[in-house]
Amino acid sequence: MVHLLEVHDLKVQFKTIAGYVQAVNGVSFNLDKGKTLGIVGESGCGKSVTVLSIMRLIAEPPGEISNGVVLFEGNDLLKMEIEAMQEIRGKEIAMIFQDPMTSLNPVLTIGKQISEAIILHKKVSKEEAIDQTVKLLEMVGIPLAKERYNDYPHQFSGGMRQRVMIAMGLSCNPSLLIADEPTTALDVTIQAQIVELTKSLQSQFDMSVIWITHDLGVVAEIADNIIVMYAGYIVEEANIYTIFENPVHPYTKALLKSLPRVDSHRYDRLEIIPGSPPDCIDLTVGCPFVPRCPYAIDRCADEHPPLELIEDEHKVACWVMGASGSHND
């Protein structure tokens, strides 16, 4: 079966004064039509860089996509001319961002910002674009859409702005929507609304979604498959049920333990993962999680564990817990 999006061995690095920052180190995944992929990980583990590379929005220099193939509907996006890429951006692949406060242009009306993409990609008249924009705004739940067409971003609340961003993303019926931590800047009730909205629009438009988050609770609501990233590597990949019921990689386990739970005791402290993610400038040869891993053995520091299949649709990169590990249970 042909996948909508195939990423093979993507490597991205940034040149800095201190050396090359290895932000993404050989990431591969597939995404089928209509499915949702969740990418989970701490800040600075390469989630955003991965999707920005798919969109070819990495600033070069200092960034550099040093290796990899990104096949979208069979075409390699990384080899595409920039003009052809501009056709794909917005029309085929849309993206929404973390902070709705800064991702809308403060001096343009929201109507103009949405209709601009429609005029650009669908080649319709201005009146037609305005009609479609109002319909989109209604669809994402903006009340009085017609009146609000001429409002500026500062006249909207955060949740409403994120809805506007979603409307902007959906304006040309993309087949892939990339959501880069779209709920992080919103409060919990609004988060739920945005997740519900995305889910209903996804089935309505028959889109695939890549949902980046560091909040496993949010991703549980929406994702079919999960990728857990650490220091630019995929450490575990599985469907959503497996991740929550049978996490294997120590990092995934630690992430799940650090989630607040409704059924926990009142005075229990939330578990934390000691330490912080490594500096990606001088990655060691071994597993990057070694310094924080309670199960680490000697081999972990010397050799990088490959991402191996341990059961159906469940891949893990770990010497101890993974396919070749002795403690596999």
Added chain:
Amino acid sequence: MGTDLSLNEIPKLVEAEKPPLLLRQLVFMRFKRHKMAVAGVIILLIMIFYSIGGAFLLDEDESLYTDTSIRLNAPSSEHLFGTDVVGRDILARTIYGGQISLLIGLIAMIVEVIVGVLIGALAGYYGGILDSILMRFTEAMLNIPQIPLLLVLGKLLADKIAPVALFGREFSGSVIVIIVVIGLTSWMGLARIVRANFLSLREQEFVTAARCTGTRNWSIIFEHILPNTMAPIIVSATLAVANAIISEAYVSFLGVGVLPPTATWGNMLNGAYNYIESAPWLWIFPGLFIVLTVLSINFIGDGLRDALDPRALAQD
């Protein structure tokens, strides 16, 4: 106490919810508070009205007609502002000179803004090698002192360019030279301001978002980023008008700017220093007009700067 809310208080709450002010309304409100700037607008309007409206009362020939028999006459009922060294009517000359001085200020400003914004925007948006080249060029231009350059170019080119007819008047070629030279030697400050703003704005998420929808670079530069940096450009442009008027007055006073017989407020001062005491009306009137115009434009610039300041805007 919470239940004390009587019914007739509710409509009041609804009324209080006025629609938020548009940015331009807010700016206008703040500008009005700046008394000197409002005075500046009034004076400038009077100046414009004087130079344009005056032309309907006095023919241009009157500003050019020489009659040495009435040279250096003091202000009288016939010549309200007196006459100059060759007997031309100073009132008529301030009217037609005013047109040229204001025109030079305005068009030189437009030239400056176009060049400055273009260079600053390209350098700031694209960065890298283009930025280095454009900024080194800007710095090179900053190293050339403007006044000597104006004098040299004015001297070299002033009589090389044919007169141009515009707005029903004929302008000597030296006017064009002065406009172009002033415009092309004063854009550097603006280019640097625009570049600095573009450098910070291009990293904003809304620019990435615009690129994500496939927006072309030129549209991002001119439709998305440029409107975000209009405030400093407007202020700069206002002050540029004043500076251009001053520069023109300066070189014309030295006799190499706009060539007589075409009058400007600047070249009317040329030669007046010989009669500072004996015929003060030679320099008082054009001097007064230059001072009033430049001062009022500077006040307007100040007022605009305060009115457009985004931090101050957020407080209201």
